[in-house]
Amino acid sequence: MKGRMGNPLHLKSLNHISLLCRSVKESIDFYQDVLGFVPIRRPGSFNFDGAWLFGFGIGIHLLQSEDPEKMPKKREINPKDNHISFQCDQSMEAVEKKLKDLGIQHVRALVEEGGVQVEQLFFHDPDGFMIEICNCDNLPVIPLVGEIARSCSSLNLQTMQQMQPVLQPERAV
Numbered sequence: 001m002k003g004r005m006g007n008p009l010h011l012k013s014l015n016h017i018s019l020l021c022r023s024v025k026e027s028i029d030f031y032q033d034v035l036g037f038v039p040i041r042r043p044g045s046f047n048f049d050g051a052w053l054f055g056f057g058i059g060i061h062l063l064q065s066e067d068p069e070k071m072p073k074k075r076e077i078n079p080k081d082n083h084i085s086f087q088c089d090q091s092m093e094a095v096e097k098k099l100k101d102l103g104i105q106h107v108r109a110l111v112e113e114g115g116v117q118v119e120q121l122f123f124h125d126p127d128g129f130m131i132e133i134c135n136c137d138n139l140p141v142i143p144l145v146g147e148i149a150r151s152c153s154s155l156n157l158q159t160m161q162q163m164q165p166v167l168q169p170e171r172a173v
Contacts, residue, residue, distance in 0.1 A: 016059030022068035074128030083130035092119040
C-alpha cells in the first residue's frame, strides 16, 4: 500500500444493516421483543416488502425474501461466523436468563486479555443471522500506533484518527 489516508470517504457512523428475511413479521417481532428495536416509517416508494427498525443509534432494514423456502437456515451457533454485536449494561447472567426464558438457543463465550474478561452470548435471529450480546466495554480499544486506550462506547472515529499519524499518499513525480 502506498499509504493510509484518515477518513477518505468522510464516514460519520454506521447507519443501518439490511437483512433478508423469510418472514418480515416474524423478524419484526424478534427485533422488537428480544432486542428492543422500534419500527419506524419506511419510504412508501419501495416496490418490495420490508420494514425498518431503529434502536441504539442504528437501523435494521428487514427485506422480505422473494423465495423464503430457498433461504439457507443456519442451525449451528458459531461465534466465528458473521454477526452484529451489541454491548449490554446489565449482567450477562441476567441476559442469559432472559434468553432462556424466551426459549432462544445460545452459546456463551469468554475472552480474557491482560486480566480483563469479556463475556459474550451468541444466538440467531429467526433467519439465522447471528447476534452477540457482550460486555465488550470492559476491553479497551488500543490503537496499534499511540498509547491512548479507551472503551468502545467512549471512542469515535475522530478520536482514533487523532491518535495515529496520517500518511499522505505517494505522488508520482
